[in-house]
Amino acid sequence: MTERISSVDTCDVRFPTSRHRDGSDAMNPFPDYSAAYVVLRTTAGAEGHGLVFTVGRGTEIEVAAMRSLAGMVVGLPVEELLADPGALARRMIGDSQIRWLGPEKGVVHMAAGGLVNAVWDLAARRRGKPLWQLLAELTPEQIVAQVDFRYLRDALTEDEALALLRSVSAGRAERERLLLAEGYPAYTTTPGWLGYDDEKLDRLCREAVQDGYDLIKLKVGGNLADDVRRMRIARQAVGPQTRIAVDANQIWGVPDAIAWMRELSEFDPYWIEEPTSPDDVLGHAAVRQALAPIKVATGEHVHNAVMFKQLLQAGAVDVVQIDACRVGGVNENLAILLLAAKFGVPVCPHAGGVGLCELVQHLAMFDFVAVSGTSADRAIEYVDHLHEHFADPVRIRAGRYLAPTAPGMSAQIVDASLAAFRFPDGPEWAAVTAAAAAG
Amino acid sequence: MTERISSVDTCDVRFPTSRHRDGSDAMNPFPDYSAAYVVLRTTAGAEGHGLVFTVGRGTEIEVAAMRSLAGMVVGLPVEELLADPGALARRMIGDSQIRWLGPEKGVVHMAAGGLVNAVWDLAARRRGKPLWQLLAELTPEQIVAQVDFRYLRDALTEDEALALLRSVSAGRAERERLLLAEGYPAYTTTPGWLGYDDEKLDRLCREAVQDGYDLIKLKVGGNLADDVRRMRIARQAVGPQTRIAVDANQIWGVPDAIAWMRELSEFDPYWIEEPTSPDDVLGHAAVRQALAPIKVATGEHVHNAVMFKQLLQAGAVDVVQIDACRVGGVNENLAILLLAAKFGVPVCPHAGGVGLCELVQHLAMFDFVAVSGTSADRAIEYVDHLHEHFADPVRIRAGRYLAPTAPGMSAQIVDASLAAFRFPDGPEWAAVTAAAAAG
Numbered sequence: 001m002t003e004r005i006s007s008v009d010t011c012d013v014r015f016p017t018s019r020h021r022d023g024s025d026a027m028n029p030f031p032d033y034s035a036a037y038v039v040l041r042t043t044a045g046a047e048g049h050g051l052v053f054t055v056g057r058g059t060e061i062e063v064a065a066m067r068s069l070a071g072m073v074v075g076l077p078v079e080e081l082l083a084d085p086g087a088l089a090r091r092m093i094g095d096s097q098i099r100w101l102g103p104e105k106g107v108v109h110m111a112a113g114g115l116v117n118a119v120w121d122l123a124a125r126r127r128g129k130p131l132w133q134l135l136a137e138l139t140p141e142q143i144v145a146q147v148d149f150r151y152l153r154d155a156l157t158e159d160e161a162l163a164l165l166r167s168v169s170a171g172r173a174e175r176e177r178l179l180l181a182e183g184y185p186a187y188t189t190t191p192g193w194l195g196y197d198d199e200k201l202d203r204l205c206r207e208a209v210q211d212g213y214d215l216i217k218l219k220v221g222g223n224l225a226d227d228v229r230r231m232r233i234a235r236q237a238v239g240p241q242t243r244i245a246v247d248a249n250q251i252w253g254v255p256d257a258i259a260w261m262r263e264l265s266e267f268d269p270y271w272i273e274e275p276t277s278p279d280d281v282l283g284h285a286a287v288r289q290a291l292a293p294i295k296v297a298t299g300e301h302v303h304n305a306v307m308f309k310q311l312l313q314a315g316a317v318d319v320v321q322i323d324a325c326r327v328g329g330v331n332e333n334l335a336i337l338l339l340a341a342k343f344g345v346p347v348c349p350h351a352g353g354v355g356l357c358e359l360v361q362h363l364a365m366f367d368f369v370a371v372s373g374t375s376a377d378r379a380i381e382y383v384d385h386l387h388e389h390f391a392d393p394v395r396i397r398a399g400r401y402l403a404p405t406a407p408g409m410s411a412q413i414v415d416a417s418l419a420a421f422r423f424p425d426g427p428e429w430a431a432v433t434a435a436a437a438a439g
Numbered sequence: 440m441t442e443r444i445s446s447v448d449t450c451d452v453r454f455p456t457s458r459h460r461d462g463s464d465a466m467n468p469f470p471d472y473s474a475a476y477v478v479l480r481t482t483a484g485a486e487g488h489g490l491v492f493t494v495g496r497g498t499e500i501e502v503a504a505m506r507s508l509a510g511m512v513v514g515l516p517v518e519e520l521l522a523d524p525g526a527l528a529r530r531m532i533g534d535s536q537i538r539w540l541g542p543e544k545g546v547v548h549m550a551a552g553g554l555v556n557a558v559w560d561l562a563a564r565r566r567g568k569p570l571w572q573l574l575a576e577l578t579p580e581q582i583v584a585q586v587d588f589r590y591l592r593d594a595l596t597e598d599e600a601l602a603l604l605r606s607v608s609a610g611r612a613e614r615e616r617l618l619l620a621e622g623y624p625a626y627t628t629t630p631g632w633l634g635y636d637d638e639k640l641d642r643l644c645r646e647a648v649q650d651g652y653d654l655i656k657l658k659v660g661g662n663l664a665d666d667v668r669r670m671r672i673a674r675q676a677v678g679p680q681t682r683i684a685v686d687a688n689q690i691w692g693v694p695d696a697i698a699w700m701r702e703l704s705e706f707d708p709y710w711i712e713e714p715t716s717p718d719d720v721l722g723h724a725a726v727r728q729a730l731a732p733i734k735v736a737t738g739e740h741v742h743n744a745v746m747f748k749q750l751l752q753a754g755a756v757d758v759v760q761i762d763a764c765r766v767g768g769v770n771e772n773l774a775i776l777l778l779a780a781k782f783g784v785p786v787c788p789h790a791g792g793v794g795l796c797e798l799v800q801h802l803a804m805f806d807f808v809a810v811s812g813t814s815a816d817r818a819i820e821y822v823d824h825l826h827e828h829f830a831d832p833v834r835i836r837a838g839r840y841l842a843p844t845a846p847g848m849s850a851q852i853v854d855a856s857l858a859a860f861r862f863p864d865g866p867e868w869a870a871v872t873a874a875a876a877a878g
Contacts, residue, residue, distance in 0.1 A: 028535050056536035057507070058547060064503040065546070068496070096467050097495035103689070103717070103740060106545015107504070108497060151716040154693035154725065250542070254593035277590040278542070279745040281720060282752050286593065301542060306718045313721050 003044045003078040008070035008115070011037040012059045013413065014423040015354065015386055016432075022385055023055075023352070024195035026221035026251040032056035033386060034423070035354045036063045036111070037413060040118045042078050048122025049411040052114040053325045053353040059423065065111035068098070073115055082123040086146040089116045089331040093148075105303040109328055116329025117359065121409040131330070131409040132365035136176060140165035143370070147335045155309045161338045168373035175369045183400035184365055185379040187245070189352060191234070192218035198233055205237035212399030215243040215270065215379055221251035224263055231267040243270035245297070250274045254283040258290040271295035271319055278302050284316035297321055300350035304328070305335040312343040321350040321381075324359035330409075333363050341372045352383035357394045358410035361401050389417035442483045442517040447509035447554070450476040451498045452852065453862040454793065454825055455871075461824055462494075462791070463634035465660035465690040471495035472825060473862070474793045475502045475550070476852060479557045481517050487561025488850040491553040492764045492792040498862065504550035507537070512554055521562040525585040528555045528770040532587075544742040548767055555768025556798065560848040570769070570848040571804035575615060579604035582809070586774045594748045600777045607812035614808045622839035623804055624818040626684070628791060630673070631657035637672055644676035651838030654682040654709065654818055660690035663702055670706040679707075684736070686712035693722040697729040710734035710758055717741050723755035736760055739789035743767070744774040751782040760789040760820075763798035769848075772802050780811045791822035796833045797849035800840050828856035 017023050018030035034056050040048040052062050072092055081088060092112040093104060101108045124131040135143070144161050188211070191204030201218075208216045218234055220227045227246075234244055246269045252260060257275035272294055276283045278301035288296040299321030302308055311317045320340045322333055340347050349364050351357040357380070364380050372378075380401055387393035391412040395402040404410050420426050424433040456462050457469035473495050479487040491501050508531055520527060531551040532543060540547045563570040574582070583600050627650070630643030640657075647655045657673055659666045666685075673683055685708045691699060696714035711733055715722045717740035727735040738760030741747055750756045759779045761772050779786050788803050790796040796819070803819050811817075819840055826832035830851040834841040843849050859865050863872040 027538070031536065054536075055539045057534065058504075058537040058540045061500065061504045061507050061540060061546065065497075065500045068500050095496065097470065097493075098497040099466070100494045101497045101500060101546050101549070105718070105742065106547065107500065107540050108546060110540070149692075151692050151719060151722070154722060253588075253590050277745045279544070279743065280590060280749065282749045283590070283593060283745075303544065304718065306716045306722075310719065310721045 001043070003042050005040055005073050005076045005078060005081065006043045007041045008066070008073050009039045009041065010063050010066050010070070011418055012063045012423045013037050013418055013421045014056060014059060014429065015421055016428065017385065018056070022193060024193045025219040025247065025249040026194060027249040028055060029195070033354045034059045035413070036066055036114060037418065038066055038114050038118050040073065040122055042122070044078075046078070046122060046126065048118040048125065049408070049413075050114045050118030050121060051325065051355050051411055051413070052110045053356055061107055062111060065107045066114060069108070069111050069115055081119060082126060085116060085119045085123065086148070086331045088119060089328055090148055092116070093328050104306070104328065109303065110325060113325060113327055113329035113332070116331060117324065117409060117411065120330045121411050124409060125407040128407045130404045130406060131362040132369070132403065133176070135362070135366040136172060136369040140169065143334060146331050147338065148331070151306045152309055152335060152339065155313055156339055156342050160342060164338065164341055165370065168370065171373055172369055175373065179365055179368060179403050183397065183402045184361065184368060185375055186213065186382040186396060186399055186401050187215035187217060187348070187379040188213045189217040189247075189381055189383050191216055194219045194222050198230070201230055202233050202237050205234050209238050209242055213242070214399065215245060217245040217247055217273070217381070219249065220246045220264065221248035221260070224260060227264060231264055231269070235267045245269065245271045245273060247273035248275050250277055250301070252276050254280070254286050257287050261291050261294060265294065269294055271297040273297040273321070274301070279307070281307065281310045281314050281316050284311060285314045288316055288318065295319055297348065299323060300326060302326070305332050305339065308336045309339055312339055312345060317345060320345050320347045322347055322360065322363060323350045324356055324363060330363070337363065337367045337371045346377040347372070348378055349380045351381040352385065354386050355390065355411060355413070357382060357387070358390050358392065361394060361404065362409055365403055389413050440482070442481050444479055444512050444515045444517060444520065445482045446480045447505070447512050448478045448480065449502050449505050449509070450857055451502045451862045452476050452857055452860045453495060453498060453868065454860055455867065456824065457495070461632060463632045464658040464686065464688040465633060466688040467494060468634070472793045473498045474852070475505055475553060476857065477505055477553050477557050479512065479561055481561070483517075485517070485561060485565065487557040487564065488847070488852075489553045489557030489560060490764065490794050490850055490852070491549045492795055500546055501550060504546045505553060508547070508550050508554055520558060521565060524555060524558045524562065525587070525770045527558060528767055529587055531555070532767050543745070543767065548742065549764060552764060552766055552768035552771070555770060556763065556848060556850065559769045560850050563848060564846040567846045569843045569845060570801040571808070571842065572615070574769075574801070574805040575611060575808040579608065582773060585770050586777065587770070590745045591748055591774060591778065594752055595778055595781050599781060603777065603780055604809065607809065610812055611808055614812065618804055618807060618842050622836060622841045623800065623807060624814055625652065625821040625835060625838055625840050626654035626656060626787070626818040627652045628656040628686075628820055628822050630655055633658045633661050637669070640669055641672050641676050644673050648677050648681055652681070653838065654684060656684040656686055656712070656820070658688065659685045659703065660687035660699070663699060666703060670703055670708070674706045682709035684708065684710045684712060687714050689713045689716055689740070691715050693719070693725050696726050700730050700733060704733065708733055710736040712736040712760070713740070718746070720746065720749045720753050720755050723750060724753045727755055727757065734758055736787065738762060739765060741765070744771050744778065747775045748778055751778055751784060756784060759784050759786045761786055761799065761802060762789045763795055763802060769802070776802065776806045776810045785816040786811070787817055788819045790820040791824065793825050794829060794850060794852070796821060796826070797829050797831065800833060800843065801848055804842055828852050
């Protein structure tokens, strides 16, 4: 009997991170790191796990969107699905009625991405390989066939993508060996949350250098005097060699971004991340032109490949920050990696949150082995929160991600954590919810 | 006792338009025009109605988003709310947790817009005026205070907006008189749906001219030979004087758009609408440059004011097509009207669907009276579907919208229609749903 997808189970899981202001920035003062979590199950008992990272309220909307899309997945024959996840991605993202709610953006697009990622997790488990390795073993033709080029051809054609992939094919085996031996560069945001006091900032900056990081990141944009003081503390703590990136999380308009960053330039910031609205391609280009040589980085809220295409076409970014859970899953991230490689712009993935490190490491490592062919000027963000909830948590040594070796996309949250933090009825929330209801 | 918002009631209402292929285009072969409908009720028994237009599947996600946001509205004191709807708009759109699901785009943004529109409907009912008139009586300072300029100041500052509004203040009374006497120009999309056969296309084109329209619109992008034949039929039917706009509904990439439209240029198309992804500012600019003097129009899927700002900055559009239900409600559309006026680009609103004509006429008429001060080169789209379900349906005479005079934003669907078409349990759907369940 043909193996089919028998169920798509979803879960709203939230971690009360706001209690300690972990993850606090200029636009997210009190995030509760959360996930719309999904498990595909097959008639033969196999599983594929996926998630959409969220920050608390609204996770129920993301779960509702996943449940609406689940009808397009249940019943699919598994072998056919795994042979071409791109076909499902195109069908879900292109659904002629649901696309009105995007198109290719926001709640419905992220839900499709979560499901697509779960399919890739299932595919990698089935093949007994970590996802990065599964992807790195695809031929250039197979990779290109997984990408929807409809809106990209003015910047990148199928033929150009093929040529690009073939140009680095020869070194794949050597880079895979290097990756397994040495891992992939990381940078850390652990010291820099806005809600931390000066003593904690200083201590965490020094620890980051001791832990082997040569790039750290600070949140900015709350108050200029505070930012100047915090940048001074951080620069003194890490010394002149360690790079300090700063992240405004979209708090500014274009003129404010330029003016504020000029006040911080004496501390030699490496990049300014999300200086303004993630939709503002031309605004990022203006900020970049005004602030060079400070680099401009964005991506965690850039909602699809068409937006990344324009950021690259307009010369608006020095650093492309892909996110595993923002766009339409692995397939759209393949497109973005190819676009970045075409334009010669390094990819430094956004991570942190819940599971973002676990998922996105596979894409960066695949990029190293099979797309850009280099890790120069590249690093995956690392934040040391919430990894204990994952079945295959990331492993960091001396400022580097070790390559995962377990089969899948590392997306699985352990059952005990799902049970404890399920919202609103898990024991970690039930008391809070009951108290709120009692008023 | 202070009057407060006592409830936010939502409804998933769908009309089975796909049965006759009304509304069919290159990307929407079988739409079921639908709405996520909302009613605010106050402790004193007043009501404000709003809706988010959708095209069938996924309406339940939009309703879920509205229900999640409703908690930010229930309990608010009504007078305070109505004195400054922009404060609620900013709070909902800027919610530090929910904005992760946008920001300012897609399901959550449209849900906020639906609620904001319902607040304005309540405000206009309370004042006993149609919304266009309520808005037109605000001072320039009051209008500017309703707009969030955070991400717009590189293109339009508060001072520039004030100067612009003041520059047309003197003529307000005369334009209001003209509007009430003569209405506002309309154009019709009724003849041009892709699913209609040649005979119906020809007949509806001739009827449009007889009905007084000097601009009609055809859907294109399904098949080039069909488009050439249909454009020929339409041009012959309407003669050389009536303008024919065409609409590709995002079917093309940039190079395809240019190539395809060159094949249709012999029929003198007035504008090409949605030639490619609505996110592709630079792509629209390239299409416009290649195809001039054919105009480029877009907007029904342009998800916020930051995107409109860039379309204007990049010289990417000749026609700004605001939509009443895509962005964050009346307040964000005020921003877009101001941006368009600053750049001197005419606004021709998108309408049709369910209730879009009813809602957006208020914004175009306000624009005429108080922002751009002109109706030259402007027209509101008109489609003659589904108006019978509205308590205050649009009135069209000789190719013009008559100015509504009933209090509110004309958003109210009559109770009988809500009951009949409620999805999935209304009688118009229950039989279909039961049959589908039975398999």
